Amino acid sequence: MASEKGVTPRSEDYSRWYTDVVQMARLADYAPVRGCMIILPYGYELWEAVRSGLDRRFKETGHQNAYFPLFIPESFLKKEAEHVEGFSPELAVVTIGGGKELEEPLIVRPTSETIIGWAYAKWIQSYRDLPVLINQWANVVRWEMRTRLFLRTMEFLWQEGHTAHATYEEAEEETRRILDLYADFAVNDAAIPVIKGRKSNQEKFAGALHSYAIEAMMGDKRALQAGTSHNLGQNFAKAFNIQYLDVNNELQYCWTTSWGVSTRMIGAIVMVHGDDKGLRLPPRMAPIQVVIVPIYRQDAEIEPVMETVRRLQAILKDAGIRVHVDDRDDQTPGFKFNDWEMRGVPVRLEVGPRDVQQGTVALARRDVPGKAGKQFVPQAGLVETIRALLEDIQANMLRQATEFRDSNLFEVAGDYGRFGEIVESGGWALTWFCGDRACEEKIKEDHQLVSRCFPLDQPHPGEHGPCIVCGEQATAMAYFARAY
RNA sequence: CGGGGCGUAGCGCAGUUUGGUUAGCGCGCACGGUUUGGGACCGUGAGGUCCCCGGUUCAAAUCCGGGCGCCCCGACCA
Missing domain, CATH: 3.40.50.800 (Anticodon-binding domain)
Incomplete structure (x- = not known):
């Protein structure tokens, strides 16, 4: 930890400042296990504020809380091809229980689509059972290479919503409703301005049809995905046989969604609002006002x-x-x-x-x-x-964060050199992007970063422009920025 | 998993290059007193397997070998 008096100034060393603030403000402490943290009472009260702010909104939109098991049979993970491919590198697996080798290894959940999919298949028979709107507050484990308090720990707390619907339209509506809900919470409670957007195919959730996210700019201008909402299409429904009989007595696959906000939100609050002297908490979130x-x-x-x-x-x-x-x-x-x-x-x-x-x-x-x-x-x-x-104070903090963010957003069209200057200087570049893997790879190679999202609020709706990489006509602009 | 740095009292560090008394400093902690509108001061005191294992040596925090852990920077990710 920094000096005897106070934290390392933010202007001097941002990442050290962050680590200092989290520890010296007594939000969290390191645990004896690499990549894990102890959430201290003051930090946990902040989490409780996140929880109540979101939970209230979930309830208002008709969701109920439930709890699913920590352990997931290994075979479940394998049922959705993209899903297992995306998560297998970071799974923690239990192979021994009660001193005996298990017949089937148990995965410590990295997320619960699979086990919830299994349950939904059991519960859902008819269109009358739909929609199913369930959320759970839980811990999950992902075996991360590089960790950081709150931003990326091997075990973290979050909420994961899982819903099942009769049609694509309903699932899409739910996915977007939750995205709006997240943005409302971020802006109005946490005083964090966010950009709502759709992730590129490369960046979407493993197993999703498409993913949306709220992206926030931290005090060092890097982007942080502060919440995600996925339209899972029928991918998990097909993998787990989540089917219902429609009004015509025909068997249909459900359309499912999932969405989550984690303790990472606390890292966002620290990094968006903090200053040289330490933490600054928005009044609506502050455990002590x-x-x-x-x-x-x-x-x-x-x-x-x-x-x-x-x-x-x-x-x-x-x-x-x-x-x-x-x-x-x-x-x-x-x-x-x-x-x-x-x-x-x-x-x-x-x-x-x-x-x-x-x-x-x-x-x-x-x-x-x-x-x-x-x-x-x-x-x-x-x-x-x-x-x-x-x-x-609440309004002022949101205003300050918004002004800072807006002063670092830059629109660029058809000029890859200029694009490079923007992102290399830490800014966010908003540019026409075709969304192809090859183009995203090229940017990744040149600048070590990928797209953040296609903002839902497009600056030139209905227009076209040349993809910043390949020059082909693109129908949407995307943000590119260095990210956590 | 690559690159860098670090491991000595609760925390931050010095000492290690060049082996040699009882391992030291600041903060914090305990007790007593004076203080208190922007990080108080004096006195007394407690607190150490010098990350671990092995080796060299009369003698190791210090030299050699091996291991472990943590932090920071990159590749991968809520």
Whole structure:
């Protein structure tokens, strides 16, 4: 970890900064097993905020939670050709149980399409059983070569939705509905601007007809896929015999979808909003929205100060604001200011003897550094003041992130040299792209990066343009950028 | 899986080149006191299989051989 005081400045070394922030803000710690992490209480509270934000939206759109087993029979994975090809390099396999070699090895789930497909085949008989709209909150394991706290760990937490529908149209509608839901969560709760788009065939989920994703720009301009939604077509339905009888008493294969957001979202929040001093949490996600730091010089001042602190704490808590009183008596106020700034708390409230006398408090906002972000306000009407301040911080953080992102998006047509300049300087290039494997490979060879997505919101809808690589007429533009 | 770096107290490191007292520093921790509106100070104290195994030597944190682990950068991925 970095220096004795604070994290490595973000501007100095981005990846070290990230590692420092995650550890020093006590979001996560390294585990004794390579590539695994311990999610600490403060980090887990953030995850709970992600979970409740998404879960509420899932329920509102008619989904229910369920839980499927961790272990999947090896043969299941093999039933969908693309799927097994995509995942086999990163599987953890259990071959011994109870001291005996297993007849059939068990896969520790890397994702649950197969075992859920098996269950759906059992459950679904008729069009009357459709749609099936199930989500599960679970851990999954993928044997990763290179890992990073939250961004890529061998075991991670996520939600995976799995739905089955009667028609392609319904499945596609579901896939898109979830993509919208993810974007809504990212933008409105996590204050992360995202680009909704379709993945190229090369980048789609192993076994999907096509995949959509929300792509976000991190503070170092690299892209991060923060959520994915897949239209699986009938691929898994055919592999697992998920069939139903339609109104005409004819047997049909279902159309299925799957979609997921993982603990990686926490990495995104850190990397999008953090600054040189550490974490900055959007108020809607912050486990602690307001931290109260009591200030006193002499023992005689403790009593009246703490009395005011407790009173304000109760008022804020009753108003539904997540408030914490830092009453540690072995740390100075100055230390606490820095500590909570590093941990990203949006608002700091100071109560000292002067405030007790004058009926005021000092309020400091995390998104505006130094004195500029500090103001003295009356205790009267504090709930309204803080509510407004939290809203303003939330909006400001989204605005800052959006401005930063937009200033690094560049459109380029038909000029491969210019395209190279953009992506090599870290920007995102939006360009006509035919989507062919050969063209994507060429870019990968030249610039060590692949397409992020074809944005759903196309800048020139209905028009054509020359693919940036082969020059053939392409019908859509895609983003290219270095990614995590 | 390639390239680089690192492994010495809870954390960050010095010491290793050139083997030699009782292995040291800062932070943190415990206790006492003074402090407290932007990272306090003084005093006392606790804390070590120097990553592991083997070898060389009168003597190894230090030299030699082998192994393990972690971090960073690339190839592959939520």
